[in-house]
Structure formats: structure tokens, C-alpha cells
Amino acid sequence: MSEWHMANGMPISRRLYISHKPSANKGSEIMDFGELIAKRYSVRAYRSDPVPEGLLEKVLEAARLAPTAANRQPFQVFVVSTAGREEELRRVYHRHWFTQAPLVLCVCTVAAQAWVRIKFDGKCYADVDAAIAMDHMILAAAEAGLGTCWIADFDPAAAREVLQLAEGVEPVLFTPLGFPADQPKPKERKPLAALVRRM
Numbered sequence: 001m002s003e004w005h006m007a008n009g010m011p012i013s014r015r016l017y018i019s020h021k022p023s024a025n026k027g028s029e030i031m032d033f034g035e036l037i038a039k040r041y042s043v044r045a046y047r048s049d050p051v052p053e054g055l056l057e058k059v060l061e062a063a064r065l066a067p068t069a070a071n072r073q074p075f076q077v078f079v080v081s082t083a084g085r086e087e088e089l090r091r092v093y094h095r096h097w098f099t100q101a102p103l104v105l106c107v108c109t110v111a112a113q114a115w116v117r118i119k120f121d122g123k124c125y126a127d128v129d130a131a132i133a134m135d136h137m138i139l140a141a142a143e144a145g146l147g148t149c150w151i152a153d154f155d156p157a158a159a160r161e162v163l164q165l166a167e168g169v170e171p172v173l174f175t176p177l178g179f180p181a182d183q184p185k186p187k188e189r190k191p192l193a194a195l196v197r198r199m
């Protein structure tokens with residue numbers, strides 16, 4: 001069996017089967033994927049209203065179901081309540097809206113658990129896995145009416161301190177999580193012709 005069909009050394013078939021039924025979504029309408037990706041935007045103003053536990057679970061479950069190279073799942077998601085921690089969190093990322101939201105999420109990699117392209121060039125895919133997990137959470141949040149903003153421009157040393165990260169656990173991406181208090185702007189994107197090469 002190839003490493004792509006294993007998880008932590010165990011064949012996938014022997015691991016808990018994950019149902020694709022959106023249990024946390026019971027009763028709510030499933031948004032069309034095109035609508036969802038158009039709806040998501042970088043929210044840079046938040047209401048202080050708490051994030052209902054059910055919606056947080058839905059967001060975190062989206063990270064758990066994210067694909068990772070060789071199914072290694074080499075990431076950890078930190079959920080931080082901002083109340084009372086504004087000052088230390090602002091050392092991590094200085095924008096005032098970062099701590100307006102009731103929660104901040106951080107995706108960290110555990111590179112030692114990640115798949116590495118050993119046969120060819122030794123490239124470690126931990127950051128790619130982390131980005132996919134974050135994207136899943138961000139889209140799940142948008143679907144639930146919650147706002148997020150990808151944040152890479154944070155101080156990694158401050159993040160290590162505030163999250164009390166163990167050695168080998170690296171902070172890769174942050175996002176606030178809360179209800180938006182701003183409005184989306186029109187999306188500015190390059191035309192497809194500038195991004196796609198058909199061969």
C-alpha cells in the first residue's frame with residue numbers, strides 16, 4: 001500500500017470513516033460553491049458578538065476534513081479568545097481589527113509529521129497542507145455567515161510566545177473569526193488569460 005493510502009502509518013480503511021453528511025449544517029440551505037467563493041472576502045471590521053459554538057465546530061470540522069499530502073494532517077489549529085488578550089495579540093499582528101473579532105484562529109504546521117517529496121527534491125509540503133486547512137475553514141466560515149481574513153504578515157516570534165508553541169510547531173497563518181461589520185468591495189483580479197496557460 002502506498003504512503004498516499006496511509007495515515008500515521010495506518011491504512012486508511014482501518015481508520016474512522018468520516019461521514020460526508022454535513023451534520024452541523026442540518027436544516028440550513030447548502031450554498032452553491034460559486035456563490036460561496038464570490039461571497040468570501042477579507043473582513044477587516046468585526047462585531048464583538050460571540051461565535052456560536054456550533055458554527056465554530058463547523059469551521060474546525062472543515063479543517064479536519066481538508067486533504068493533506070499522504071493524509072499526514074501535519075497541522076494544529078489554535079483557537080484563541082480575544083477578550084482580555086487584545087494587547088498580547090496585537091504584538092502578533094498590529095491591526096486594530098485583528099482583536100475586534102471574538103476569536104482568532106492560527107494554523108500551525110508540525111513539519112516532522114509532514115509528507116516530504118524525498119524521491120526527488122526533498123520538498124516539504126507542510127505549508128501547502130496548512131494553507132488548504134485554512135482555506136477550508138475560511139470557506140466554511142463564509143458559508144456560515146462569519147468573517148475571516150488571511151493573515152501572513154504577523155510577527156512569528158510574538159506568535160510563538162503568545163501561543164506557547166512547542167519546538168517544531170510553526171505558526172503559518174492567522175485569521176480573526178467573527179461576524180463582519182464591513183461590506184465586501186468589488187473583487188480585483190487579473191484576467192484568466194494572465195493566469196492560465198493552455199498547452
Ligand SMILES: Cc1cc2nc3c(=O)[nH]c(=O)nc-3n(C[C@H](O)[C@H](O)[C@H](O)COP(=O)(O)O)c2cc1C
Pocket residue numbers: 040041042043149150151152153154187
Ligand atoms: C496567504 C495570504 C496572506 C495574506 N496576508 C494578509 C495580511 O497579513 N494582512 C491582510 O490585511 N490581508 C492579508 N491577506 C488578504 C489579501 O490581501 C486578500 O485576500 C486579497 O487582497 C484579495 O482580497 P479578498 O480576500 O477580499 O478577495 C492575505 C491573503 C492570503 C491568501
